[in-house]
Amino acid sequence: MNRTAISGILLSFLLVLAPLILLASDSQPSGEGNLIDTPEEINDYIVHHLQDSHDFTLYTDGETGHHIGFPLPVILWDDGLKVFSSSRFHHGETVAEVDGNYYSLYHSKIYKTNANGDLDLDEAGHSHNARPLDFSITKSVLGMLIAGILLVWGFGSLAKSYKKGPLPTGLGRVLEPLVIYVRDDIAKPNIGEKKHRKFMGFLLTAFFYIWVLNLMGMTPLGFNVTGQIAVTVCLAAFTFFITQFSGNKSYWGHIFWMPGIPIPMKILLIPVEILGMFTKPFALLIRLFANMTAGHFVVMSLIALMITMKAQFGVVASTGIAFFLAFFISLIELLVAFLQAYIFTMLSALFIGMAVADHDDH
Amino acid sequence: MYNLIGAGLIVIGGGIGLGQIGGKAMEGISRQPEATGKIQTAMIIIAALLEGLAFGALILGK
Numbered sequence: 106m107n108r109t110a111i112s113g114i115l116l117s118f119l120l121v122l123a124p125l126i127l128l129a130s131d132s133q134p135s136g137e138g139n140l141i142d143t144p145e146e147i148n149d150y151i152v153h154h155l156q157d158s159h160d161f162t163l164y165t166d167g168e169t170g171h172h173i174g175f176p177l178p179v180i181l182w183d184d185g186l187k188v189f190s191s192s193r194f195h196h197g198e199t200v201a202e203v204d205g206n207y208y209s210l211y212h213s214k215i216y217k218t219n220a221n222g223d224l225d226l227d228e229a230g231h232s233h234n235a236r237p238l239d240f241s242i243t244k245s246v247l248g249m250l251i252a253g254i255l256l257v258w259g260f261g262s263l264a265k266s267y268k269k270g271p272l273p274t275g276l277g278r279v280l281e282p283l284v285i286y287v288r289d290d291i292a293k294p295n296i297g298e299k300k301h302r303k304f305m306g307f308l309l310t311a312f313f314y315i316w317v318l319n320l321m322g323m324t325p326l327g328f329n330v331t332g333q334i335a336v337t338v339c340l341a342a343f344t345f346f347i348t349q350f351s352g353n354k355s356y357w358g359h360i361f362w363m364p365g366i367p368i369p370m371k372i373l374l375i376p377v378e379i380l381g382m383f384t385k386p387f388a389l390l391i392r393l394f395a396n397m398t399a400g401h402f403v404v405m406s407l408i409a410l411m412i413t414m415k416a417q418f419g420v421v422a423s424t425g426i427a428f429f430l431a432f433f434i435s436l437i438e439l440l441v442a443f444l445q446a447y448i449f450t451m452l453s454a455l456f457i458g459m460a461v462a463d464h465d466d467h
Numbered sequence: 468m469y470n471l472i473g474a475g476l477i478v479i480g481g482g483i484g485l486g487q488i489g490g491k492a493m494e495g496i497s498r499q500p501e502a503t504g505k506i507q508t509a510m511i512i513i514a515a516l517l518e519g520l521a522f523g524a525l526i527l528g529k
Contacts, residue, residue, distance in 0.1 A: 294508075388519035395522035448515040455512070 147409045154405060155329055155398055156213045157245045159191040163327065172196055177247060181208070181215065183237035191241070208237070215239055245336065248328040252317045256310075287312050287450060295454040300461050304454070307347055311340060312450040315393065319442030322397060323435065331445070332397035334390070341390035344453040349382070352460035385456050389449060396445050400438045407431040473528045481521035488514050 162174035176192035183206060193201035197210035200222035208215050209222040216224060216234035225233045242250075263277035263284075273281045292301040292308055318330045330336055358364065360378040363371050411420075411427035418426070492510040496503050 290508075388516065388523065391523045391526060392515065392519040395526055396518075399522075444511075448511065451508075451512060452515065 142412065144413065147406075147412060151402060151405045151409070153213075154327060155332060155401060157243045157329075157333055158213050159194065159210065159215070159241055159243055160196060161244055161247065162196070163325075177244065178242045179215070180240040180242065181237040182240065183217065187237070215241075244328065245330045245333050248318065248321055248330040249336070252314060252321060252330070255317055256313055260313075283313075284309060291447075291451050291454050295451070295458040296461060297458065303351075304347070304457050307343065308450050308454055311343070311453060312446050315340070315449055316443060316446035319397065319445060320439075322401065323438060323442060329397065329401055331393055332401055334394045337390040337394040340393070340449070341386040344389060344456060345383075345386040347453075348386075348456045348460045351457060353463075355462070355464045356460045385452075389452055393445055393449055396441060400441055404431055404434055404438060407434055470528050474525055477521050477524045477528070481517060484517045484521075485514060488517065 159179055160172075160174060160176045162172050164173045165171070176190045179187075179189055179191050179193075179201075181187040181203075185204075187203050187206070189201065189203050193199070193203075194208075194210045197213075200207050200209045200218060200220065202220070207218050207220050207222065209218045209224070210216075211224055211232055214232075214236065216232050216236055218224060218234055227233060259276055259280055262275060263273055263280050266273040266275065266277045287309055288301070288305060291312075292305055296304055315331060318328070318336075321328045322331065360382065361375055363374050363378070366374070407430040408427055410430065411424045414423035414426065417423070488510055492506050495506045499506075
């Protein structure tokens, strides 16, 4: 039964693909004006997507240069608070004038310039212009705000439903097993039955926040929040400070005077252990950042295959191949989105558990 | 050019490591199927630590 089904699917694939491949053989490689066409343009597009931006653009019409999306507020601190709309930059094409100061966008960062927008660039292409403190609501900040509102709404309704009875209703039915999963499978085994309650707030927040943001990155809206290193640095900093501040006597004892080994070894181990305090959260932040960046890069590169393979296979076949590859990689990315949230929470719980563990058996 | 070779070496090393972790975990599960849950958790943690190392090397090398 199974085998016939699989061979049937394969046969229909061949039947669909064969005419497409034949079609491809007589189609011309065609440059279509202002559409993204070359590997350099694809690379620029992907790199631009991976970065944060000051406006929310869904799509840019290549022929008219018209951007579909909306501007976001820019909030600068430069001898006083400056608030204006990012539409004044016209997507980095013009210089924004605010209260006699001129600002321009360069590689998604705001620099203070003269009226012409001249930048003082060095050989590596880095600008030496002054940068005002940037507190803007960028695309990533908007994504974080949306994730926060979603979490407050979802868990607010879960908390409210417990007032009516012991069984949650609606969305809470989905969230309650996940909360119990984090408590029973992540917090309790790693931190311990007695002490886990104090850290549940952080662990649950980290888990759901990272998961929701990862899933938002899978939508075509173009958020890449957990792929911003600033975001993952802050998330890992929470783990770092919670671990250090909840560390008990035996945790610090194991760092500065490791018990049970000769004295020269104790002295040798002090710098190693202090380094270890920092490498643990560092690994957390690099893992999340690199996984999400790599995931977005792979999905977008596979979608871009339909452009790069157009010359060899024709429009229809290359689109089909790109669709199937991107579709299956997207399914794996859905798994990765959950797995990264799980790993971050799990390792945070492990580090906290190491800091609060009792060593009665010594 | 050299960083591409380095990236390839990192991926080879990471692949060997992940293969070892996954293979040994499979062996462990087939010997003691009742310990599947515990073995899986430990496997994922160690795989994540390895992954952090490999990604750190990839990013520093870039």
